[in-house]
Amino acid sequence: MASSSAAASAAALEAVQVLVASLADDSPVARDAALAALRDIAPLNPMLVLDCCATVSRGGRRRFGNMAGVFLVMASAVRALDHSDAEREFLRKIAKIATAEIVTSKEFNVDWQRAAACLLVAIGSHDPDLMMEEIFLHFSGPTSALPAMLQILADFASAEALQFTPRLKDVLLRVLPILGSVRDGQRPVFANAFKCWCQAAWQYLGDAPSELPFDNDVMSFMNSVFELLIKVWTGSRDLKVRSSSVEALGEMVGLVTRSQLKSALPRIIPTMLDLCKKDQEVAFVASHSLHNLLNASLLSQSGPPLLDFEELTVILVTLLPLVSANNNKDEYYVSKGLKTYNELQHCFLVIGLAYPEDLCMFLLSKCKSKDEASIVGALSTIKHLLPRLLESWHTKQAPLVEIMKSLLEQQSLGIRMALAELIVVMASHRHLSGHPAELAVEFLVRHSAITDDDLNDLDTLRNEYFQDKRFEMKVSLAGLSELRSVCEKGLLLLAITIPEMELVLWPFILKLIIPRKYTGAVATVCKCITELCRHKLSHTNPLYTEFNASNETPNPEDLFARLVVLLHNPLARGQLATQILTVLCYLGPLFPRNLSLFWQDEVPKMKAYISDPEDLKQDSTYQEKWDNMIISFLAESLDVVNDTEWVISLGDAFARQYDLYSISDGHAALLHRCLGMLLQKVDDRIYVSEKIDWMCRHSSMSIPINRLGLAQGIGLVAASHLDTVLEKLKNILDNAGQNTLQRFLSFFSFGPKVEDVDDTYAALALMYGYAARYAPSTVIEARINALVGTNMLGRFLHVQHPTAKQAVITAIDLLGRAVISAAEMGISFPLKRRDQLLEYVLTLMGRDQSNDLNDFNTELLHTQSLALSACTTLVSLEPRLPMETRNRVMKATLGFFALPTEPSSIVESLVTNLIILLGAILLTSGEDGRSRAEQLLHILRQLDPYVSSSLEHQRRRGCVAVQEVLLKFRNLCSGGFGALGSYPAFIMNKQIDQGGTRSLSSLPSAFVLPSRDSLSLGERTMAYLPRCADTDMEVRKVTIQIIALFFNISLSLPKQKAYSNDIDLESSYSALSSLEELVSIVRREASVDQTELFQRVVSSVCILLSKDELVVLLHSCTLATCDKVKQSADASIQAIIMFIIRRGKELREADVSRTTQSLLSSAVSLTDKHSRQEVLNAISSLAENTNHIVVFDEVLSVAGRDICTKDIPMIRGGWAIQDVFYAFSQHKELAHLFLEYTLSILHKEPVIINSSEKGESTSESSADDCILQATMFALNAFMRGGGKIGKQAVEQSYPSVLSGLILKLGSLHGLAELGRNELLRSLLIAFQSFCECVGDVEMGKILARDGEQTEKEKWIDLVQEIACSSSVKRPKDVLPTCVILCKALNRNQRAEREAAAAALSEFIHHIEKEPTLLEQMVEELCQHVSDDSPTVRNLCLRGLVQIPERHMLKYIQQVLGVILALLEDPNESVQLTAVQCLLTVLNLSEQDAVGPILINLLVRLRNLQVSMNTKMRSNAFAAYGALSAYGVGLQRTAFIEQIHATLPRLILHLHDDDLSVRLACRNTFQLLAPLMEVEGLSLLLSKQYFASDRRSDYEDFIRDLTRQLCRLSPGRVDSYLESAIQAFDAPWPVIRANAVCLVSCMLSFLDDQRFITPYFSQVFATLVGRMSQSPDAIVRAAASSALGILIKRSNMMRSLVSRYDRADSSRNSQSGDSNTKTPSEFQEQTEGSPNDVQVEQ
Secondary structure (H helix, E strand, C coil): CHHHHHHHHHHHHHHHHHHHHHCCCCCHHHHHHHHHHHHHHCCCCHHHHHHHHHHHHCCCCCCCCCHHHHHHHHHHHHHHCCCCCCCHHHHHHHHHHHHHHHHCCCCCCCHHHHHHHHHHHHHHHHCHHHHHHHHHCCCCCCCCCHHHHHHHHHHHHHHCHHHHHHHHHHHHHHHHHHHCCCCCCCHHHHHHHHHHHHHHHHHHHHHCCCCCCCCHHHHHHHHHHHHHHHHCHHHCCCHHHHHHHHHHHHHHCCCCCHHHHHHHHHHHHHHHHHHHCCCHHHHHHHHHHHHHHHHHHHCCCCCCCCCCHHHHHHHHHHHHHHHHHCCCCCHHHHHHHHHHHHHHHHHHHHHHHHCHHHHHHHHHHHHCCCCHHHHHHHHHHHHHHCCCCCCCCHHHHHHHHHHHHHCCCCCCHHHHHHHHHHHHHHHHCCCCCHHHHHHHHHHHHHHHCCCHHHHCCHHHHHHHHCCCCCCCHHHHHHHHHHHHHHHHHHHHHHHHHCHHHHHHHCCHHHHCCCCHHHHHHHHHHHHHHHHHHHHHHHCCCCHHHHHHHCCCCCCHHHHHHHHHHHCCCCCCCCCHHHHHHHHHHHCHHHCCCCHHHHHHHHHHHHHHHCCCHHHHHCCCCHHHHHHHHHHHHHHHHHHHHCCHHHHHHHHHHHHHHHHHCCCCCHHHHHHHHHHHHHHHCCCCHHHHHHHHHHHHHCCCCCCHHHHHHHHHHHHHHHCCCHHHHHHHHHHHHHCCCCCHHHHHHHCCCCHHHHHHHHHHHHHHHHHHHHHHHHCCHHHHHHHHHHHHHCCHHHHHCCCCCHHHHHHHHHHHHHHHHHHHHHHHCCCCCCCCCHHHHHHHHHHHHCCCCCCCCCCCCHHHHHHHHHHHHHHHHHHCCCCCCCHHHHHHHHHHHHHHHHCCCCCHHHHHHHHHHHHHHHHHHHHHCCCCHHHHHHHHHHHHHHHHHHHCCCCHHHHHHHHHHHHHHHHHHHHHHHCCCCCCCCCCCCCCCHHHHHHHHHHHCCCCHHHHCCCHHHHCHHHHHHHHHHHHHCCCHHHHHHHHHHHHHHHHHHHCCCCCHHHHHHCCHHHHHHHHHHHHHHHHHHHHCCCCCHHHHHHHHHHHHHHHCCHHHHHHHHHCCHHHHCCCCHHHHHHHHHHHHHHHHHHHHHCCHHHHHHHHHHHHHHHHHCCCHHHHHHHHHHHHHHHHHCCHHHHHHHHHHHHHHHHHHCCHHHCCCCCHHHHHHHHHHHCCCHHHHHHHHCHHHHCCCCCCCCCCCCCCCCCCCHHHHHHHHHHHHHHHHHHHHCHHHHHHHHHHCHHHHHHHHHHHHHHHHHHHCCCCCHHHHHHHHHHHHHHHHHCCHHHHHHHHHHCCCCCHHHHHHHHHHHHHHHHHHCHHHHHHHHHHHHHHCCCCCHHHHHHHHHHHHHHHHHCCCCHHHHHHHHHHHHHHHHCCCHHHHHHHHHHHCCCCHHHHHHHHHHHHHHHHHHCCCCCHHHHHHHHHHHHHHHCCCCHHHHHHHHHHHHHHHHHHCCCCCHHHHHHHHHHHHHHHHHCCHHHHHHHHHHHHHHHHHHHHHHHCCCHHHHHHHHHHHHHHHHHHCCCCHHHHHCCHHHHCCCHHHHHHHHHHHHHHHHHHCHHHHHHHHHHHHHHHHCCCHHHHHHHHHHHHHHHHHCCCHHHHHHHHHHHHHHHHCCHHHCCCHHHHHHHHHHHHHHHHHCCCCCCCCCCCCCCCCCHHHHCCHHHHCCCHHHHHHHHHCCCCCCCCC
């Protein structure tokens, strides 16, 4: 027993020594594991740990690389010592070790020295005197360790304040003598130590206030240190010394006597103030110390303040600018300066508590200084102190208000920011009322009015906000934005949260809406008004009473005028428009009666329109619509008022407010319109005339938006005062000051004069236009005729600026619209010189000379869009449009369809206007049906280049234009004007259309309506049919509607007698109904297959076309089949095929010949193979369904010409006629006919390769190669163009051809490996031809992809894919093919056997219906699993597991037997295949089949689980888990035993290096867990750490698992331990580490010593020896952790006595390096332990 105890003790000692040695490991992971283990075991036997650590530490850090870890462990052990064990001498020895290391170093900022300091602090917690004595030994004499010793004392004071403070006297007694010789570099350390000691003293006083730790000596020492710091150290040039000294003084000021403190103040205060001006870190320290100093000097309970207020003035003057600097809102200062700012404010608060009135007067006086920083600091301080000194400063309210008033006009941004914040604080504490309060509110409003434009305007910033000209733009912009935000929030706080401010704000705040400088704040002001009104209404306090009682508030008319104009921008900041509308409703009682009720109905509608800004932005015309809503709102409000006097007063208000808006702003333009609408309601002509003059004087014709607003305003006036307006316009025109000669001369003068003339003419043109547009229809004819007849508009044609051109075009358009409006009112008249006005528009448009689209800009596009709209208006007027004018207009405008898509908004508008113009041209050209039809075809043919364009957007535009023109034409034919679809309606002259209809109504319908043949339906249908299959959905949708429209129109038109019987009306109407149904489907955007949709369209068209129309369609098919969109071209070809199939019998020979020519022309033009093939199919279809002789003649005729005139091999894209021949030879019906016709070209005898005969020589001569290659070339030619007979032969011999090709593929791949690739290439060509011949495209793709691969695995996979493809395509041919291949398994050539086996392994699961053949194949495969080729064995096994499921049960025992045998195959690839196949077969196996061999399978799988192949390991573990389903019945007991035998290995590989192995093990574990009958195991597997890949989670899982296993299955732990210990020699480091972890956990949780004893010493010795010396860091780390666990688990350390003999003082010399050796007893025991274990293989 004694020997066993000694061995255990020796083992524990050695383990601790190993762990300590591991602290110096090269790997951080191993070091951290050893450190954690030692810290865990240190409380068990601190003395032993300290002993071992002391041993390695004697060599110093030069011999041991991680002294930091050693000292940290020793510190933990010392803290764990009992007071009885903490013997003084023992601790002294340890302290000497630590101090020795510190003394030998010249630096302190290293980890191991800090760890040594921790150790000394831990020693001091047991014996402070000993620790201090050891440190004091190094105080005498010059030594570099002195700072380190002081830092240790400082750390000890912070950690053990109650023990340190009573010993402060001793510390000071030893420190004071050496203070005088301390150098500057060491002074910060001393100062920091003094600070920590003082903090400890304060803590001591706080915990034990009744005890006085300081006697007179200590106070004397403290005073001495205090004097030294003040007189010497604070005067150092080193900033760090001064800072640390001041920090220490800040903690000492409360510990020295008041007399000494008073005498020190003149020295210490300047130093602290100087440091407060430094960077943030130093400033915070200094301000905190200053706060402590002021608190001790002014608020001490021991006596009166030590400083008079006059003496504090210096502090205040210094700190005020610092408050300003640290109150910055920048992100950097928020984190750095906020603490400093708070400390400074604490200083002010201390002074304020001592001298409240004096401080207030001082701050007020500083607010009157010229120093910005002082003013900002004073304001910030007042803001901070006002709530805290409210009672003391109650009498200072008036001076505070006066100071606030005096600073309202300051230009400094900082002052404004501080003042804005102060105003809110003053208001919240009732310091503001009356006129000063109004000034403060006005200040907040003024700065809330800062706009985003102001922030981006450098001049505004300099001149208005920063007059000192010195500012940083980035900081100023951010500060100005912040100032605006502060003022806005402040205003809202005044209105919402401070009831006393209501008397100030109402109604004063209404005045702030009117001034221009406050425009930017109107949104915030309106919010405040809304809140005030809500509050007043909640208290039933009427608004108008207070409003009328005030004489200084604006009148309601001014308010209303201002607010209405400010509604202009619905997207303004702060939801301005919504706020204004809300305020108008609240201010309703201030305005005439009935307005409030009207606004309650209208305002919600307007709010709803602008409620979603993002949605509003989607509408490009939102601003125009919103302005119109405002004008309508104003007009209806004026109607509701019905008070002339109030209306005139409102007009005066509008007139007065012109100065409030910039002329270039949209608000000024809206103001013109508002005043114009108001004048429309006034009958006083003199008043109207004066206001018109006023409008003109306050407008700018050079600014387009203002010019337009003025013109619209004048136009609104003209609605009631036309003559007055025209008279004014005439005077303006007469006074323009520019005749033709003057304008000509202006070109030789300065440019601006020309622009001024342009602006004047543009404005006049717009005013004339809007005057005509809004004028009464009853008086407009004479005015328009006079205006046009005098050619006054011609004077405007010479304008040059784009906006001026747009204005003139708009004016002409407005004139035309005025004529149309008059016609709608029943007053119709023609517009004189209409064609001349069209010329004017085209001239101004700039498109009359060139159609070049490269040079354009946004302004030009906008001009052209307006010109198109004006052209539409003019074309719609009487008289009808002549052909020359039509052509002129179309030539100038059609090119716009080719514009690019960007800028999208203006281009889309331009194209829409162009489409509308084309509709107008159609309506107004021609006199009868035929001319209308000719006009229609002319327009459509002009649009064809865009309909068939390669650009998607051009096709879309062209199709939309065609649809709109057809809709208009249909309306003409039907005599009505229906809806125009989903596109913008045309602006048409109803009078003209109706007049035209009435003039033709007396004529016969045949004369009025066009005939059907005039529509050229065949040509038009072929032009639009490709678009029905376009890639763009919108194009398809529109084109289907176009075709439906064409036939809808055609059926309503009269037919010629020549083909009136050619059309079946009943079928036609049925087909038309089908087309209209398709139109309905595409309009609903219903989900429908596009191919089916196109076919339905073609089917309907095929019925609707007459015979002649069909012939024209087929003759004109070339362009459609060569369409620029491939998808459309292919669809067109399919449509032609459908037409030929359904109606080809109706074609004459001449029609067939011409159609053939068209299709051949398409085939020659097309270079795309697929498209050409589709054309070839169309030619074949034409030959099949018509006279094939004619088609063949035409084809051969073209072929003959090509051969005679062209170099056929050099034709790009291949010779199209040869493709036609191939198409005929491959056509099921035409092959025989074409073969007879071209027998000499296409007829060849097929060559069948029969390679299945046995006895064939494996070596081939060159002659045989030539024969074989010729045969393969012949086979290739036959299968490519052999015709029907050859193809039938191939079809009949398919099994022989396929099997021969497969076998030859194998043999020739063998030759290709030797470098002979010619035969292989020829075979592959033949094979490809075979695939094409039999139609197996997939097989052809497989050959093209992998055919030339020479690696065995690649071509084996190729053969299998070929067999798979053949089985899918031709299941009936599998049976004879397999018969041939089964015989091939007996061939002598290995490559052929491998090819046969590869094919059979795929074919076998396709012969489900042939049990006899299946049995034969199974026998053959089973026989050849012993083939000498591993590949054959692999393939035969794979084939066996592919037996169809229905037959698998019959052969399952044979298959399992083969798998069981191959699990021990010498070839690893065969073994892997066997495991994989086992996984597959187990899904189909029953218990009876698996049961007899279950144990054998488990044993063999266990052997494979330690394979170095990761796939093998993962599959072996997975198969092991799959076998869990069969461990029932009689096999259950044996199976469970196998599970427990494998369990350790399974646990270890749960954290395998390979992810697939980990996943397989986890799945297997989950399958086996229910069978193990371990309680709680399922719960462990459901936790997150089971599926985690982190090692820490895995170790947690092992601990929980072993705890369960040791508790519930202690009897099996013995076997678990044996298996896990064997894994110590595993080839994978991670598995060895896992094994160490598993074993240590099991040993730690076992309670029965009988199980522990046999393994503990063995494992311990292995960990201490081999594992701790492993080259792998993960193993070393695991070993360290395991040693810690085992030591904690055992009691060996509790009874182990340290080798230190506490009674023997000489033991130090007896313990040397020999102590690290293993004791002899333990050595003998470990030598006898069974350490030699088997390595896992």
